[in-house]
Amino acid sequence: MSRAAPLLCSLCLLASVACEEPLVPAVADSSATVSDSSTVPIGGTVDIIDGFRYYYGVLVEGTLTYYTEFFDEPGDSAAPPVGGRVGVSLHVELRFRRINDYQGVTQKWHADGKSYEILHLRSDGTAMTHKIYQLWNVAGSVFVNIEFLVQRSGVRVHNIWMSYN
Numbered sequence: 001m002s003r004a005a006p007l008l009c010s011l012c013l014l015a016s017v018a019c020e021e022p023l024v025p026a027v028a029d030s031s032a033t034v035s036d037s038s039t040v041p042i043g044g045t046v047d048i049i050d051g052f053r054y055y056y057g058v059l060v061e062g063t064l065t066y067y068t069e070f071f072d073e074p075g076d077s078a079a080p081p082v083g084g085r086v087g088v089s090l091h092v093e094l095r096f097r098r099i100n101d102y103q104g105v106t107q108k109w110h111a112d113g114k115s116y117e118i119l120h121l122r123s124d125g126t127a128m129t130h131k132i133y134q135l136w137n138v139a140g141s142v143f144v145n146i147e148f149l150v151q152r153s154g155v156r157v158h159n160i161w162m163s164y165n
Contacts, residue, residue, distance in 0.1 A: 001104050004067050007028075007031065012069075013039060020032070025134065028057075029144070037065075037067040038065070038066060038154060039065040039066075039068065040063070040064050040066075040154070041064075042061070042062040042063060042064050042157055043060060043061055044060050045059055046047055046058055046060055046160065046161065046162055048135070048142065049140075049142070049162075049164060050098065050139050051140060052058060055098050057064045058096050058118045059097050059098070060094060060095075060160070061094070061096075061097075062092065062093050062094035062112075063154065064090060064148075065091040066088065066155040067089040067093050068087065068150060068154075070086045070087075070121075070152065070153065071085045071086065083120075084120075084121045085119070085120055085121060085151055086119050086121055086127055087116070087117075087119075088116065088117060088119060088129065088150055089114075089118075089154065090097075090113075090114065090115050090129075090148065090155070091112075091113075091114045092112055092113055092114075092146065094111045094112060096108065096109040096110065096111075096135070108135045109135050109138055110135075110136055111135045113131065125151070125152060126149060126151050128150070129145050129147070129148050130148075130149060131145075132146075133146070141164065141165035142163075143162065143163045145160065145162070145163055146159070147159040
């Protein structure tokens with residue numbers, strides 16, 4: 001009987017652990033979050049100063065890959081949400097090349113970067129953010145400034161300009 005007692009206790013303990021059901025963690029209501037991810041082209045022209053040289057009408061090509069997650073404040077589901085926040089992940093890859101080069105020389109520059117931030121939504125349900133990316137292969141410090149407009153339908157480039165340090 002003394003040998004059977006430890007064996008019986010071990011079997012009971014093993015049976016109690018084996019019969020446990022995993023608990024599902026409590027999750028907040030996911031109907032209040034809306035997510036989207038997309039890649040859109042970026043294009044246009046800018047002027048660049050490379051040292052003492054001025055380049056006008058430099059072609060900008062690239063992509064913006066974004067991911068948004070809206071955290072709406074609880075409220076009436078029939079009415080558009082007022083307030084709230086949005087998490088925005090941005091990945092920008094830009095290529096710059098000089099067009100209409102009269103000297104037959106090709107100039108190319110590039111800039112890129114990744115970021116994530118949580119923004120407060122304005123009363124119209126949108127948010128704005130400003131990012132700065134360094135332009136490489138240029139004499140001196142040149143930066144690409146981009147303002148992004150965050151909407152429920154996606155993220156758009158609102159404005160793009162160059163700055164110098």
